[in-house]
Amino acid sequence: MMKKMEYSPAGFSILLLLLSTCFLLLNVGAATNYSSPCSSDFPLDDHPHLHRRNKRSGGFVLTLNHAHGPCSPINVTSSGATILLHDVNRVDHLTSRLTSSDSRTHLHHHRLDVSSNGVQVPLKSGASLGVGNYVTQIGLGTPTKDYTMVVDTGSSLTWLQCKPCTVSCYEQIGEVFDPKGSATYKSTKCSEPECTNLQKATLNPSACSKLNNCIYEASYGDSSFSVGYLGKDTLSIQKKTVMSEFVYGCGQDNEGLFGKSAGLIGLAKNKLSMLGQISKTYGESFSYCLPTKSSSGYLSLGDSSTSSSKYTYTPMITDSQDDSLYFVKLVGITVARKSVSITASSYSSASTIIDSGTVITRLPSVIFSALNDSVVASLSKYPRAPAYSILETCFKGSYKSLPVPPVSLIFDGKAEMKLSPQNVFYDLTSKSITCLAFAKSASVGIIGNQQQQTFSVAYDVGRSRIGFAAGGCS
Numbered sequence: 001m002m003k004k005m006e007y008s009p010a011g012f013s014i015l016l017l018l019l020s021t022c023f024l025l026l027n028v029g030a031a032t033n034y035s036s037p038c039s040s041d042f043p044l045d046d047h048p049h050l051h052r053r054n055k056r057s058g059g060f061v062l063t064l065n066h067a068h069g070p071c072s073p074i075n076v077t078s079s080g081a082t083i084l085l086h087d088v089n090r091v092d093h094l095t096s097r098l099t100s101s102d103s104r105t106h107l108h109h110h111r112l113d114v115s116s117n118g119v120q121v122p123l124k125s126g127a128s129l130g131v132g133n134y135v136t137q138i139g140l141g142t143p144t145k146d147y148t149m150v151v152d153t154g155s156s157l158t159w160l161q162c163k164p165c166t167v168s169c170y171e172q173i174g175e176v177f178d179p180k181g182s183a184t185y186k187s188t189k190c191s192e193p194e195c196t197n198l199q200k201a202t203l204n205p206s207a208c209s210k211l212n213n214c215i216y217e218a219s220y221g222d223s224s225f226s227v228g229y230l231g232k233d234t235l236s237i238q239k240k241t242v243m244s245e246f247v248y249g250c251g252q253d254n255e256g257l258f259g260k261s262a263g264l265i266g267l268a269k270n271k272l273s274m275l276g277q278i279s280k281t282y283g284e285s286f287s288y289c290l291p292t293k294s295s296s297g298y299l300s301l302g303d304s305s306t307s308s309s310k311y312t313y314t315p316m317i318t319d320s321q322d323d324s325l326y327f328v329k330l331v332g333i334t335v336a337r338k339s340v341s342i343t344a345s346s347y348s349s350a351s352t353i354i355d356s357g358t359v360i361t362r363l364p365s366v367i368f369s370a371l372n373d374s375v376v377a378s379l380s381k382y383p384r385a386p387a388y389s390i391l392e393t394c395f396k397g398s399y400k401s402l403p404v405p406p407v408s409l410i411f412d413g414k415a416e417m418k419l420s421p422q423n424v425f426y427d428l429t430s431k432s433i434t435c436l437a438f439a440k441s442a443s444v445g446i447i448g449n450q451q452q453q454t455f456s457v458a459y460d461v462g463r464s465r466i467g468f469a470a471g472g473c474s
């Protein structure tokens, strides 16, 4: 039944080996164009702490771009309404993972059987992006080639579309990865521990092909998914080898909202995530700065990526419902330096996730209402616009035309995110309105990427803490 998915192991070639040696000798990230906001290399010289550690400890730094902006290598153009709709799906998915009445119906393994009839209708085109908004490039294989990947702290398994795309590959920018073209690609057998670990990493059971190759299924709650073989190959960043047997999914059936990316990098707290796999060599930490649409940020992996003294830290909380997600404890919100009027105990009732892929921050209703009231009161003189999608409080124009009051999110341990106007309001330029970029949630709170933009956020998993520092991308 799964015959069509089998292919022979990649052939070795002396020529490829020689070529790859040449590639590895190439210099890493030498020239940087400071004047271009979309430079392909993040300006390390502007960030001495990243630069030093990159050289000394062998940690590594990737450039991050907003998928919907002019710097995006994958050219996604989604309307505000579509982005907000995807955001609702993502929040539903994250929330469902935290409720015990688990009604997830993800099993797509049957699709592999369907493929043998040659009947296949893609669910959706790859033109839209539902699982995250930030992309970066990694190298895979020997010789190494670069692939543009969505970065996601809410999932664990890294995968990319893989030839021969037995069932389905959506349209992507750049070449689809071909395991036969890599001298170092290996398939993972069903008996290997990585195959057993898939259940925890993907929340779906693994399967086994007739040739005893491990089959994964990664699903994302908005009917997006990738199914294929679990493989291993050399992971490189800017042509420099980071890890020789990096485990990832070689996707044979890929459908849904991944933009025109090649696949996805999972950074959740799990053995199989990129974080889990690099932690033995580089330490269990990463940090990032999520850029605005028209600039570049970074993703830095390795222990010293979180060692800067610029961070104020809050303890990382583990939630037994899903220990792969990153939880923090929100203890206060101020608007114009005054605490919003709710009791301190209102904060303790809900858990709060920090997530790279959710756009709009969600707050339990009581907290949201208090924040909403304070912001509305401080802008009472300005012309309002009707609510838009999940955004209840909108004004005419752009946030730039409003005296947006300073808003701070305060976390346990006095860590604070002092939000700037662009973190507090979300411009819907096509409608000429701007809306408070917070929404209410039924239960869990989620710190979204609109609020995190331009902050450095440190995920120091080894020491169970999350840090914030303003001005991370510039």
Ligand SMILES: *[C@@H]1O[C@H](CO)[C@@H](O)[C@H](O)[C@H]1NC(C)=O
Residues within 6 Å of the ligand: 033, 034, 035, 036
């Ligand atoms: C840097 O990029 C800008 C804008 O793309 C370009 O005009 C300029 O010539 C570049 N400078 C260098 C030194 O490459």
Ligand SMILES: *[C@@H]1O[C@H](CO)[C@@H](O)[C@H](O)[C@H]1NC(C)=O
Residues within 6 Å of the ligand: 075, 077
């Ligand atoms: C980006 O997408 C737009 C609209 O789909 C298209 O016109 C344009 O040619 C694309 N650009 C690239 C570089 O693919």
Ligand SMILES: *[C@@H]1O[C@H](CO)[C@@H](O)[C@H](O)[C@H]1NC(C)=O
Residues within 6 Å of the ligand: 368, 369, 370, 372, 373, 376, 392, 393, 440
């Ligand atoms: C938020 O404020 C807007 C504008 O005053 C109001 O229409 C909406 O009901 C408020 N939402 C909540 C949950 O308080």
